[in-house]
Amino acid sequence: xxxxxxxxxxxDLIDRVVRRVRLWPSEKREVxxxxxxxxxxxxxxxxxxxxxxxxxxxxxxxxxGDPKLAAKLIRRGKKRGRTMIWKVFVRTxxxxxxxxxxxxxxxxxxxxxxxxxxxDYIARINEPIERIPYQDRAWxxxxxxxxxxxxxxxxxxxxxSGVSRLPQPGQAAWDLASxxxxxxxxxxxxxxxxxxxxxxxxVYGNVKSxxxxxxxxxxxxxxxxxxxxxMAELAESEPESLSCPLLxxxxxxxxxxxxxxxxxxxxxxEHLARGEFIEGWTSLDIGHGLGAHLLEGYALIEQxxxxxxxxxxxxxxxxxxxxEQGDIAAEQWALVMNSHLMAMSAxxxxxxxxxxxxxxxxxxxxxxxDDGTGDGHLIPREFPMDLxxxxxxxxxxxxxxxxxxxxxHAGRKETLAKHAELWEKMEDALSLPLxxxxxxxxxxxxxxxxxxxxxxxxxxxxxxxLPSLRNADTVIRESAMDQAATQTVAVLLQYRxxxxxxxxxxxxxxxxxxxxxxxxxxxxxxxxYSIDQGGRVSLYSIGRNFEDxxxxxxxxxxxxxxxxxxxxxxxxxxxxxx
Numbered sequence: 191x192x193x194x195x196x197x198x199x200x201x202d203l204i205d206r207v208v209r210r211v212r213l214w215p216s217e218k219r220e221v222x223x224x225x226x227x228x229x230x231x232x233x234x235x236x237x238x239x240x241x242x243x244x245x246x247x248x249x250x251x252x253x254x255g256d257p258k259l260a261a262k263l264i265r266r267g268k269k270r271g272r273t274m275i276w277k278v279f280v281r282t283x284x285x286x287x288x289x290x291x292x293x294x295x296x297x298x299x300x301x302x303x304x305x306x307x308x309x310d311y312i313a314r315i316n317e318p319i320e321r322i323p324y325q326d327r328a329w330x331x332x333x334x335x336x337x338x339x340x341x342x343x344x345x346x347x348x349x350x351s352g353v354s355r356l357p358q359p360g361q362a363a364w365d366l367a368s369x370x371x372x373x374x375x376x377x378x379x380x381x382x383x384x385x386x387x388x389x390x391x392x393v394y395g396n397v398k399s400x401x402x403x404x405x406x407x408x409x410x411x412x413x414x415x416x417x418x419x420x421m422a423e424l425a426e427s428e429p430e431s432l433s434c435p436l437l438x439x440x441x442x443x444x445x446x447x448x449x450x451x452x453x454x455x456x457x458x459x460e461h462l463a464r465g466e467f468i469e470g471w472t473s474l475d476i477g478h479g480l481g482a483h484l485l486e487g488y489a490l491i492e493q494x495x496x497x498x499x500x501x502x503x504x505x506x507x508x509x510x511x512x513x514e515q516g517d518i519a520a521e522q523w524a525l526v527m528n529s530h531l532m533a534m535s536a537x538x539x540x541x542x543x544x545x546x547x548x549x550x551x552x553x554x555x556x557x558x559x560d561d562g563t564g565d566g567h568l569i570p571r572e573f574p575m576d577l578x579x580x581x582x583x584x585x586x587x588x589x590x591x592x593x594x595x596x597x598x599h600a601g602r603k604e605t606l607a608k609h610a611e612l613w614e615k616m617e618d619a620l621s622l623p624l625x626x627x628x629x630x631x632x633x634x635x636x637x638x639x640x641x642x643x644x645x646x647x648x649x650x651x652x653x654x655x656l657p658s659l660r661n662a663d664t665v666i667r668e669s670a671m672d673q674a675a676t677q678t679v680a681v682l683l684q685y686r687x688x689x690x691x692x693x694x695x696x697x698x699x700x701x702x703x704x705x706x707x708x709x710x711x712x713x714x715x716x717x718x719y720s721i722d723q724g725g726r727v728s729l730y731s732i733g734r735n736f737e738d739x740x741x742x743x744x745x746x747x748x749x750x751x752x753x754x755x756x757x758x759x760x761x762x763x764x765x766x767x768x
Contacts, residue, residue: 197247200229203257210261217268303559303569311436311552315488315545316393327391328483331384335377336446337407339453342370350452357456359463371457378457378473381450385479385530390486394439398425401440408442436545436552444495447484451477451499455506467514467522471529474510477503479530485538488545494662497539497669504676507531508765515683523687526680536674536708541666543617543659550609550655557651558602566602568651570595600648609652612636616656620663624711625736630750633660660750664734667711668760671731674708675717675762682727682763692727695719712736717762729763 196204204225208218229250236246254260324330342350346366350356357363395401402425409418454477461470481503484496511518511526518526526532559566570593600608619632640646640653678696681703686692693699696707696719707716710731718738720728730741734748739758743766746758 196226196229196233197243199244199247199251200233203251203254204229206257207261207264210258211265211268213265213268221264221268303567305556305558305569305572306560307552307555308560309552309555311548312394312396312439315548316395319391319393322389322391324391326388328384328387328389328480329391329393331380331387332443332446332480333404335380335384336443336450337404337411339377339411339446339450340370340373341412341449342452346370356452356459359459367456368460371453371460374453375457378476381454381480382472382476385476385483387483390483392443392487394441394488396435396438396440397421399440401442405440405442408446434553434556436549439489441489441492444492447480447495447499450480451502454480455502458506458510462510462513467518468525470510471507471522471525474503474507475529475531478507478534482530482534488542490541490543490546490657490659490662493541494665497666500539501669501672504531504672505765507676508679508762511679511683512763512765518683523684527684531673532677532680534673536670536677539666539670539673541659541663546657546659547613550652551606553651553655554602554606554609558605560602564603564606568596568599568602595647595650598647599650605649605651608649609656612639612652612656616659620659623714624664624667625713633658671708671711671717671760672762675729675731678704678708678717678729679763682729692721692725694721713738718759727763728761731760731762733757733759 204222207225208222211218211221213221229247232250232253233243233246236249237243241249341347343366346357346363349363357367393400402421406418406421406425409415409421454473458470458473461467461473477499481496481499484492484499487493487496514522557569557572559569599605615632616636619629619636622629637658640649646653678699681699682692685699685703696704696716700707709715710717712732712734713736718728718730718732718741722728728741732738733746734750734756735746735758736749737746737758739746741761742758743761744758745755748754748756
């Protein structure tokens with residue numbers, strides 16, 4: 191009996207079942223053939239029992255049952271009979287597809303997360319500054335003086351990388367330096383008033399703030415009209431949220447402070463070349479006061495520039511005192527003893543790392559989501575890539591690398607906790623004296639902790655943002671020693687004026703001339719002081735090699751950085767006046 195010989199009702203039943211089995215075409219053909227054979231056999235048996243073809247078809251349809259259930263059972267049986275290779279392939283494919291969907295979903299969850307910053311750190315740091323009475327702030331005076339200031343010509347600037355390289359009267363570049371000094375000398379009164387103010391008062395901000403306007407006007411002053419116009423356009427554009435505002439905080443005043451300090455030192459040298467001690471000392475003391483203002487700065491870079499200014503100015507002051515020591519009149523000594531130099535305690539020259547810690551907290555709130563409990567995940571597209579120099583994590587392309595990084599990076603809460611833990615250890619180490627072995631042990635251990643790739647990638651944000659503060663801390667401690675040593679030099683000369691000789695030991699200066707004997711930060715003992723048979727005084731620190739080389743200024747490897755050389759000892763007296 192052919193398929194077409196089956197009653198139409200059974201043909202329709204077979205078609206419904208075959209359509210529902212959802213099998214391969216070859217398997218569907220097999221199912222059709224099996225059903226047709228089954229129904230033929232049934233028709234033969236029932237017709238032999240005396241039933242008509244239509245009656246037999248009805249009986250067979252009733253016996254067959256629900257076509258949907260039958261199709262389901264047939265499908266299950268056929269799939270169970272397939273080969274093992276096919277089963278493995280199917281299951282592998284399912285796993286792969288599910289993995290792809292899960293990965294894509296997770297990547298989308300990571301990538302499309304949005305930060306929800308809740309703290310305006312710039313407003314927070316400006317709050318106490320804005321409470322300072324306007325008339326007590328140095329910045330308004332400095333701002334206008336900086337805008338009137340004529341920067342050094344490029345030819346001169348290339349020669350002025352440090353105090354030791356500033357030209358001296360009679361040298362080849364002196365005429366150029368002298369011309370530049372005279373062009374800016376009218377600013378001295380305003381700079382002096384600013385140095386005498388009780389507070390710095392710089393208000394921090396971004397492009398759309400007063401700092402942005404100040405930078406734009408500096409560009410106009412320097413003839414950079416196109417850059418100034420771009421700054422103005424940016425400031426006037428539609429307000430947009432800045433990612434990590436503390437990272438984009440403008441500090442255009444730092445370059446101006448450096449150039450103003452160079453100007454004040456050269457101005458002092460020109461006055462002294464004409465025998466004008468008061469004007470020469472006053473110029474240096476203004477620089478000292480400005481450096482002290484920068485030490486009040488919120489950012490560590492400001493404090494380092496302030497410390498550098500203090501170091502450069504006090505070095506010049508010692509050179510001045512060495513040249514003029516035999517001819518300083520009582521009125522001039524009174525000026526020295528009532529100067530910024532003598533009024534400032536060396537103990538106030540110390541770093542404040544609050545800004546560095548808050549900068550990390552600001553970065554976190556801009557590159558992590560916040561689930562409401564203080565936790566969240568890293569957002570790859572928000573990662574501050576400008577912080578990273580060199581290769582991206584794993585050597586991948588930047589976008590791919592940071593997407594992968596977000597998968598393994600610690601969550602927001604864990605990242606903040608780890609940063610706080612490392613920061614506290616680092617601050618504990620920095621609070622120790624320079625000569626304490628535990629200081630270097632803790633600092634080295636912190637640096638080595640990131641050598642393990644698993645740790646580095648889990649806390650990658652900390653790895654790229656957490657600064658190494660050992661050298662910065664040493665620089666500021668050295669600046670404090672420069673301050674104390676210069677005060678000591680001044681009172682040693684005063685002591686000689688009063689007694690006709692230098693004291694046999696620094697203890698003799700306490701308490702009439704000094705509150706305390708100055709201490710060497712590199713060994714915790716008093717600065718090295720001696721008088722030779724000719725009555726010549728020597729005052730020095732043992733320096734970064736932590737060894738007493740008898741006042742040698744030869745270059746020697748630093749103890750903590752053997753590949754870097756520095757003077758074996760830091761000699762304060764007699765100063766190098768070349």
